[in-house]
Amino acid sequence: MQTHEIRRRFLDHFVKAGHTEVPSASLILDDPNLLFVNAGMVPFVPFFLGQQTPSYSRATSVQKCVRTLDIEEVGITTRHNTFFQMAGNFSFGDYFKKEAISHAWQLLTGSVEDGGYGIDPTRLWATVYLDDDEAFSIWRDEVGVPEERIQRRGMKDNYWSMGIPGPCGPCSEIFYDRGAEYGVEGGPEADEDRYIEIWNLVFMQNERGEGTNKGDYPILGPLPKKNIDTGMGVERVAFLLQGVENVYETDLLRPVIDKAAELTGSVYGTDHTSDVRFRVIADHARTAAMLIADGVNPGNYGRGYVLRRLLRRIVRSAKLLGSEQPTMREFMIVVRDTMAPSYPVLETDFTRIENVAVGEETAFLKTLASGSALFENAAETVKSSGKSVIAGDQAFALHDTYGFPIDLTLEMASEAGLTVDEDGFRTLMAEQRKRAKDDAQARKHAHADLTVYKELLDRGATEFTGFDELVSEAHVLALIVDGVRVPVAKAGQDVEVILDRSPLYAESGGQIADIGSLTAPGLEAKVNDVQKIAKKVWTHKVTVQKGEITEGDVVLAHVDAEWRKGATQGHSGTHMVHAALRQVLGPNAVQAGSLNKPGYLRFDFSWQGALSDSQKQDIEALTNEAVASNYAVNTFVTDLDKAKAMGAMALFGENYGDEVRVVEIGGPFSMELCGGTHVGSSAQIGQVTLLGEQSVGSGIRRVEAYVGLDSYRYLAKERALLAGLSSSLKVPSEEVPARVEALVERLKVAEKELEQTKAKAVLAAAGEYVAKAKRIGSVLVIAEPAPAGVGGNDLRSLVTDIKGRLGSEPAVVALLGDVDGKVPFVVASSKAAQGLGVKAGELVASFGPKIGGRGGGKPDMAQGSGSDSAGIPAALDAIRDRVGELAGGS
Incomplete structure (x- = not known):
């Protein structure tokens, strides 16, 4: 039985039982506690708490869910997905335990011909909360499940809540016995690999308080009504009904694995490590597509960071499986083809989804290339020091700072004949996760009290x-x-x-x-x-x-009439800029958020790369031409399907009801679903002036503009500025840009000459430093303060020049500067000095603490910076002492 049919049978079963079918909510809800909707009941929480009264007493839905607590465990176990579909039926003070259990049993065990799933009832087990004698009796006496296949379990397993203060209650779970070949006998208590949970019936009757874990929180009291919240895992039922080994081999995920095998040349089912990578690709590709469809874009924080991690793990896994070329487009196509029957947005909005995913892949492939170079430097430093282990903090820096995956670090280390301090890396990762978890916990609070x-x-x-x-x-x-x-x-x-x-x-x-x-x-x-x-x-x-x-x-x-006038100008202006932008860039440039207020608009849109000057000029010109055309602004209410058929833009990430309001400006020029206030005709918007365009995230650009009088005021200031420059430069206004460009070029030449003069002055000091060389043992040592204000490349050049003047003798040159409170330093060791065991990179450790600094490098040259200039004399002494210890002498 295909997954789409499993979904349909569930909804049909409960609609026939008097439930209202409710569409899935977006994965993104306005809830400070949740990055994403993580359970089927989340959209109904206000009903359970009695804060709102639903228009129906019983409902059913198949809710999109994403759980990302342990992304790095995906694929290692075969029961969990980051994205999953939770089929649920809900009662808001209507029926309770007996009916909920009966509904579930009838669907699971009912014949396929009658709309059920046709599961053998002898394979099903039930669990109930410890003291829930009522549910136990219903299973045994009403349904007929033998007493030995009903188990009582504690709060951790059979008492459900959202993990935060809110509705909760005891639950009864239904498990499917896969057979003796999958584990030991004894029911769910004995083995949850053999006995797979497929349905959870929550008897939502209490409200919980704050707590530290699943089994440690107070029960504050009963809810206003006894409710039912049940959830059937669509993916789990699918793998059982399809006779495959796990959720990754079902009809919705296996095609992605097959495509990954085709693109990488690896074979699924040959070894556990490769199989995990295949599953990661299948799971994350689907989750990423669904998140992008609901308006998430890759970023460095929150939801965007989760999406970025998922997409990068796909790229990494494909690369480790043997892929030499980009693969993301192919994976997104397979997800679209398999999932679109249930989620049409994957087809209608595919171009944007594909562009976001492929854009992140392209960026990450560049990161992998730069990370490889950083790894090679780290490996060379380890080898030159005579060691064979890359430190845990180096591996962590590659992972955390540069996005370089640890498994690639391990693989490349092995190829280089090195190992990695994995324990040190894992410790640092654990510390980071704890910080993130503590931060997330600090941000959580009870569900908004309405x-x-x-x-x-x-x-x-x-x-x-x-x-x-x-x-x-x-x-x-x-x-x-x-x-x-x-x-x-x-x-x-x-x-x-x-x-x-x-x-x-x-x-x-x-x-x-x-x-x-x-x-x-x-x-x-x-x-x-x-x-x-x-x-x-x-x-x-x-x-x-x-x-x-x-x-x-x-x-x-x-x-306030003036405020409203400005607000309508800003909002209508946003529609006009959106329409013009799509004419210039094409239909893939889709709004990804906006802000409009009197006289101003800000517009975000999906796009890879900056806009050219000509594109920005064209967008501004098209917008103002449409404004000047004085198009009529018409609004009307219709149903969602008719609006879309007419060509009205429905913005991704927005939830629309059955009836929608359409705002039409100039017939085909602009037609969007919108509930905002607008001008009566386009000319009332006034002049639109684009202020600029910039990146605000991976694949997201932003334009800003003034409208109406604010646009006029902005242009008046610009005109006054141009007039002032024209007067100062004594040229006509149209010649100002050329004159300013000429002045900037002259300034660049002057700055370059100044830098050259400065560099010559610095290098001229080389001879003075050579005269200060002192022999310590068999090594010539120059350890001195750098010339005032000299740092960076100038300091490196000076040290290199001094070392060159000392010829082939064993020599060490160390100069420490004092620049704006910082202490830049460069240390160089000649080849002969290195042969005596005096290496620049290791000398840093001897003096770094004296100046509150750190640094590193290779045996021939090292550099870094400190923060305590008062420690410079002691640092110079430490260098001389360390050379003496290594090369003899004092």
């Missing part, structure tokens, strides 16, 4: 009147101060005001909130901000300036 808004959310959405008017009469439904409902707020107080209707726009879709006021007889209050609660209720952040406001009052809600 309890104070529950009554308001249940009442229904705020009516937004701002598309048609700037002043609306409204009723005050609630006043909230510091999270608590209050009956009245007086002058001087800051308060959240909930109205039944409002013309003020609540921040969303890149458009910042309106400002304005609330007035009534005797009342004046300033609206500073407007935000959405659970995407449906507007909360107005208000400062009461005069009088008082009371729950139940009738007020007039005013939008």
Whole structure:
């Protein structure tokens, strides 16, 4: 049975049982505790907590999930994936244990002809929480599972929570017995490789508090209602029903493995190490594609860093399997072809997904090339010192600073006849992970408490009147101060005001909130901000300036007209720039975030590489031509499928309802799904001036622009600046660029001449230093302070010149500078001195601590820097003493 059919049968089964089918939420939710949605119940948490009332009492979904706690363990075990699909059925105070167990059993054991999975019931085991006699009895007496196939387990295994304060409860798990060839008898308690968990029924009835691990947290009390949260692992059921050995060999993942075998020349199933690499490619390629589809881009922090790690592990694994060419495009194509039947976005948005993934691969291949060079330097230093082990901190620096994978370091070390201090590396990695884990734990807190808004959310959405008017009469439904409902707020107080209707726009879709006021007889209050609660209720952040406001009052809600005018210019301008940008760059340039406010817009888009000057000029020109054309701006509401069929742009990473609002500017010029406020015609936007374009992350560029009067003011300043330069340079304004270019060129020539003069002066001092040479044992030693202000390349050149003047004799030259509080140093050792055991790289250790510094290098030359210039005399003495110890003499 194919995976797509397994999904469909699950949803059909529960829809027939009266459940509402709910589409999967995005992998990215507005939750500070979660990088990604990691369980099927996450989108329903407010319902379980009683903070919101759902429009249905029972639901079913197949939720996209990503768990990244142990990325480096992927493929080593064959039961876990970073991306997985959790099929779930949920009851919000409707049915409970008996019905939940019955629904699961009927689907698992029901015949294929009747829509079930046809699993042999004698292969199924159940577990229940220690004292859950009710669930035990249901399994034994109602379902008919023999008592010996029902096991009681403790809090760690059979009590479920999100890992943070929130809803929780005892659970009952269903396991499938794969047979004696896969392990020992005795049920899940004995062997979870033989007995595979396929379904978890959580009896969500309590709320938990803070805790340190899965089995250590207090139960705060019961939830408002007893709920059901169940999850069936789609991938696990697939591998059992398809008769393969593990989740990586199912119909959705095995094709990626086969493609990897084709591209690398390696064979899956020959050895464990190679098999792990194949599984990493299959797992990570799918996860990466799904993350990119939901709007994640590679980066150095948070979600972006996770995606970057996944993509780089794919590249690394393919390379270790023998690939000599880029492979990412081929892997993404296979993921698209296998997953698109369930997730059409992988096909409709494939070009962008492919570009992001391939762009990261290209960048990382360059990193691997530079990392290889760094490794070779490290290996040469180890060999020249007569050692055979690359230090753990060097391997860690390659991994952490330069992104060079440890397994490649190990492989290259082996080829060079060296080993790596793996224990030292693992220790440093463990310390880094602990820091990351502690940081993540510090950022976690309880699920956002919306309890104070529950009554308001249940009442229904705020009516937004701002598309048609700037002043609306409204009723005050609630006043909230510091999270608590209050009956009245007086002058001087800051308060959240909930109205039944409002013309003020609540921040969303890149458009910042309106400002304005609330007035009534005797009342004046300033609206500073407007935000959405659970995407449906507007909360107005208000400062009461005069009088008082009371729950139940009738007020007039005013939008600041000038603010709104500027905001509509900025938002409509964003649509125009987006349309122009796609005309110039093509359909692959897709919005990846925006911010617009009065007079200003910021627009991020997916693209590899900087835009040329001509491209930026074309984008600005097309935008302003469209503005000048005075296109009509039309808005209308339709269903999502019709909007897409018309060509309306739906932005990735956004969740849309069944009905959407379309903003059309100039017919085909721009058509996007958008809930923001806009101008009446394009000419009202005014002049659009691009300020610049820059990178804000891997594969993401950003343009900024002024619109309307702000654009005029910016250009007026630029004109005044140009006029000032024209006057100062005494040339017409059109000749200013050429004159400035000429002046810059003259300045470069003068700076170069100055540097040459400085270098000559430095080298002229070489003869003076040679005269200061002292023989220590059989070695000529020059250990002196460097000329004032000399560091960097100049200092290296001076030391090299001095060493050359000393001829073939055993000689050491060490100069320590004092530049802006830093102590740059260079040490050189002649070939003859090296033969006596005096090596530059090792001398650094003798004096570095004296100046609070460190450095390194090869036997012939080493350099570095310190921070304590007061230690220079002692450092010079330490050099002389160490040479004496190595070469004899004093």
